[in-house]
Amino acid sequence: MQQRPFVRRPRPVPSRRIDPFEIVRHLSAMDWLIIIHILCVMGWMTSIFAVPRALIYWKRDVANTGGNSPPQISPIGDLTCRLYRFSAGLMVLALITGIWLGAAVWAFDTWVIVKLALVSVLVAHYMMTGGMVMRARRGIFNESDFYLRVFNEASVVGVIAILWVVVVKPF
Numbered sequence: 001m002q003q004r005p006f007v008r009r010p011r012p013v014p015s016r017r018i019d020p021f022e023i024v025r026h027l028s029a030m031d032w033l034i035i036i037h038i039l040c041v042m043g044w045m046t047s048i049f050a051v052p053r054a055l056i057y058w059k060r061d062v063a064n065t066g067g068n069s070p071p072q073i074s075p076i077g078d079l080t081c082r083l084y085r086f087s088a089g090l091m092v093l094a095l096i097t098g099i100w101l102g103a104a105v106w107a108f109d110t111w112v113i114v115k116l117a118l119v120s121v122l123v124a125h126y127m128m129t130g131g132m133v134m135r136a137r138r139g140i141f142n143e144s145d146f147y148l149r150v151f152n153e154a155s156v157v158g159v160i161a162i163l164w165v166v167v168v169k170p171f
Helices: 029-064 075-104 110-137 145-168
Strands: none
Touching (some): 029 110, 029 145, 075 110, 110 145
């Protein structure tokens, strides 16, 4: 049995040249608004999930170093503060684009109002997290590790509820 030699077949030539920016040109302003909204929400959610956990590590770091006599922020503390501040801007952009989409695209349907109510609960959660970060900057860690873990998981339940409302649109 003879082996046939490997023959490279020519690739079919596309009938027209594909322009990589063609997709971008066909996106409408509302498409861009949705993209910006999703990106900002993703960044904000990162902080909602990460900052309470980072507070646990920051608290442990301060406890392991014997506390800071003159209040100095450790690298984990600095990272926590920066992450919170950066994501606060993303939260504002996510809220603005979300309200704009709710008004312009879905005319504040009932499910949009329910989503905004759930988002307001997440905003309150984020503000409480900010209070904890500000106290931690002063070296005050009132919350236990267990409280911070439960606090962190509460945000997960809130996000799942929001996603359910957005995907199912039950109202």
